Amino acid sequence: MRLAVISDIHSNYEALQSVLAQIDLEGLEGILNLGDLVGYNASPNECLELMQERPMWHLAGNHDLALLEPERAQHFNIIAYQALMWARQQVRSHHLDFLRTLPLTRELEGCLACHGTPTSPDAYISYHFQGKRVLSYLAKDSPFRLCFFGHTHRRALWYRDVRGKVALQPISPGKIILDPDCHYLINPGSVGQPRDGNPEAAYAVFDARESSIHFKSVPYDVDKAQNRILAAGLPPFLADRLAEGI
Amino acid sequence: MASYYKEGVLKDGTRVILRPMVKEDREKLLDFFGRLEERELSFLRNDVRDPAVIDAWVSHINYQRVYPLLAEVEGRIVGDATLHMRKVGWKRHLGNVRVVVARDFQGRGLGTLLINEIVDLAGEFGLEKLVAEIHFQAPAALAVFKKAGFSVKAVFEDLVKDPAGRSSDLVVMVCDVHGREGRA
Numbered sequence: 001m002r003l004a005v006i007s008d009i010h011s012n013y014e015a016l017q018s019v020l021a022q023i024d025l026e027g028l029e030g031i032l033n034l035g036d037l038v039g040y041n042a043s044p045n046e047c048l049e050l051m052q053e054r055p056m057w058h059l060a061g062n063h064d065l066a067l068l069e070p071e072r073a074q075h076f077n078i079i080a081y082q083a084l085m086w087a088r089q090q091v092r093s094h095h096l097d098f099l100r101t102l103p104l105t106r107e108l109e110g111c112l113a114c115h116g117t118p119t120s121p122d123a124y125i126s127y128h129f130q131g132k133r134v135l136s137y138l139a140k141d142s143p144f145r146l147c148f149f150g151h152t153h154r155r156a157l158w159y160r161d162v163r164g165k166v167a168l169q170p171i172s173p174g175k176i177i178l179d180p181d182c183h184y185l186i187n188p189g190s191v192g193q194p195r196d197g198n199p200e201a202a203y204a205v206f207d208a209r210e211s212s213i214h215f216k217s218v219p220y221d222v223d224k225a226q227n228r229i230l231a232a233g234l235p236p237f238l239a240d241r242l243a244e245g246i
Numbered sequence: 247m248a249s250y251y252k253e254g255v256l257k258d259g260t261r262v263i264l265r266p267m268v269k270e271d272r273e274k275l276l277d278f279f280g281r282l283e284e285r286e287l288s289f290l291r292n293d294v295r296d297p298a299v300i301d302a303w304v305s306h307i308n309y310q311r312v313y314p315l316l317a318e319v320e321g322r323i324v325g326d327a328t329l330h331m332r333k334v335g336w337k338r339h340l341g342n343v344r345v346v347v348a349r350d351f352q353g354r355g356l357g358t359l360l361i362n363e364i365v366d367l368a369g370e371f372g373l374e375k376l377v378a379e380i381h382f383q384a385p386a387a388l389a390v391f392k393k394a395g396f397s398v399k400a401v402f403e404d405l406v407k408d409p410a411g412r413s414s415d416l417v418v419m420v421c422d423v424h425g426r427e428g429r430a
Contacts, residue, residue: 077366078264078315082250126424195372235250237309237371246372 001109002026005188005204007034007150009051010063011087012192012242013043013228015201016050018220019191028205032108034150035061035115037099039080040193040238042228044087047192048095060102061115061151062122067091068099075122079235086234109208111146112138118147126152128166131185135160138183146184148206153190155202155215159183175207175214186213199245254363257355260319264363267314269304271323276300278323281348288409289381290346313371315363317347317356324348327360329367329376339374345387352386361394368423375420381406382415396421 004023009016023031033056038044040063051058066073066084073084104121106113115121117134125131138144139160157169157176160183169176178184189202196202200217207214226239251265267275279287279294292299307314310331317325330342343364347357368376378396380387388398396419404413 077370078250078252078266078363079367079370081252124424235309240310241372 001029001208003109003206003208004028004031005034005148005186005206006031006191007115007188008036008061008153008190008192009033009047010036010039010190010192011041011044011047012201012220012225013041013046013050014221014225015192016047018218019201019203020050022216022218023203026205031056032106032113032148032206033058034113034148034188035059035102035121036063036150037061038067038084038087038091039063040083041225041242042086042232042234043225044091045095048091048098052098057106057108057113058102059106059113059115060099060104060121064099064102065121068096079237083234083238086232107144109206110144111148111206111208112142112144113148115149116151117149118142121151124152125149125156125158125185125187126154128168131156131158131168132160132166134158134185135166135183138185139164145180145182146178146186148186148188150187150190152187153193153195154187155189155196155204156185156187157213157215158185171215175212178211178213180211184213188215189217193242194245195241197245199243252363254317254359256351256359260354262324262356262359263318264360265316265318266309267304267307267316267326269307271316272297272300272304274318274321274323275304275326278326278348279346282346283349284409286346286349289384289387291344310371313364313367315360315367317351317360319351324351325356325360327364329364329371331371331373339372341368341371341373341376343376343378343391345390357387357390358393361391361396365394365421365423373423375422378419378421380417380419381408382417383408388417388419391419391421394421 073081117123155171160166162181188204191201194202200219202217205214222242229239251263254262254264313329315327316323325347327345332338378391399420400418402416405416
C-alpha cells in the first residue's frame with residue numbers, strides 16, 4: 001500500500017485542500033492523519049468537514065484533546081491557548097463527537113502511529129535523547145520497526161541501526177529506501193503550520209511494499225489562510241509565521 | 247485591552263491575567279513602575295519613571311521584535327516580562343528575557359509563571375535559546391530564572407555598577423527552549 005502520511009493540519013483549510021489534491025493526483029491508496037486537526041489557524045469546521053468526507057485513519061493530537069477538555073489547554077502558551085479557545089467557540093457539536101472517537105495510537109501496515117510519542121500526545125521527539133528513548137522502546141518492547149509521529153511541525157527521519165546507534169538521517173529530496181535492519185521514527189512535517197523554514201504544506205508518502213518514505217510539500221494560498229486568521233481576530237503572529245514557515 | 251489573554255494561578259491561589267501589552271496600558275505601566283523601589287530600579291535598563299520612556303514603548307509595539315507580557319490582578323499591572331528577538335543575524339535564534347515583578351507579588355510565584363510563559367512563547371516564535379543577564383546582587387532573580395530552567399553560563403566579574411558606583415558581577419544565564427518538554 002502507498003500511504004499518504006499527514007499531520008498537524010491545525011485548521012488550515014487552504015493547505016489541507018492543496019495536500020489532498022496532490023494526494024489524489026498521486027493516486028495514493030490511503031491517508032494516515034497523525035492528529036492536531038484544530039488549533040492555531042482559522043478554519044476548524046472546514047477542515048473537520050473535509051477530513052470526514054473520505055475514509056482515512058485518524059489519531060488525536062494534543063490540540064484535538066484540548067478542544068474536548070479545555071483544562072488541557074491551560075498548559076499551552078498564551079498564543080496557542082487563545083487560538084484553541086477561539087476554536088472551541090467555533091467548532092460545531094457533531095465535529096466534537098468525531099474528535100471523541102480518535103485514538104491516541106494506531107497500528108497500520110505493520111507500523112505504529114502516534115501524535116507526539118507512543119506514550120504521550122504532548123511529548124516531543126526533537127532531541128537525540130528523545131529519539132533514542134522512543135527507538136529503544138520500539139526495538140526492545142514492541143513488534144514495530146517503524147513509528148510515524150508528528151507534533152513538532154518539522155520533518156524528521158530518526159533511525160536506530162543494529163548496533164543501537166541513533167541518529168537523524170538527512171531529508172533528501174527523493175524517495176528514501178528504508179534499511180530493513182533499522183528501526184525508524186518518521187515525521188512528515190506539518191500540513192497547516194510548517195516550522196522548518198519551508199512554508200509549503202508538508203506531507204510524506206510511505207510505500208509499505210518497497211519500504212520507502214518520500215518527504216514532499218506543496219504550495220498553497222498562504223494569503224487566504226492569513227486573511228482568515230486576521231479576520232477571526234487571532235494573534236497576528238499566527239498569520240505572519242505561515243509565510244515564513246516558522 | 248488586548249484581544250487575548252490567559253489566566254494563571256500563583257502559589258497562594260491568587261488568579262493573574264497574562265496578556266500582551268497594548269497601547270492603552272500607558273497609565274497602568276506608569277503606576278506599576280512608579281511603585282518600584284530605588285534598588286529595584288537600579289537593575290533596570292531604562293528610566294521607567296520617565297513618562298517619555300513608557301510613551302515610546304506603548305506607541306511602538308512590535309510583537310515580533312519585543313513581546314511584552316503583562317501580569318494583571320484586579321486591573322493593576324503586577325508583573326512585566328519582555329522577550330526581545332532579532333529577525334536576522336547570528337543571534338536570530340536567541341531571545342533575551344527581562345522580568346520585573348511588583349514588590350508585593352515577589353516570592354509568590356509570579357516571576358516563575360511569567361518566565362515559564364516566555365519560554366513557551368519562545369518555542370512558538372521558533373527561538374532555540376533564551377538569555378538572561380542578571381546582576382549578581384539580585385539573588386531572587388537568579389533563583390527564579392534557575393527554577394524556570396535557566397543555568398549559569400558565564401560570570402563577568404566587576405562588569406556592572408550600581409547607582410552608587412560600586413562594581414559587581416554580571417551573571418549570564420541561558421535556557422535551551424526545546425530542551426524543556428514543550429506544551430503546545
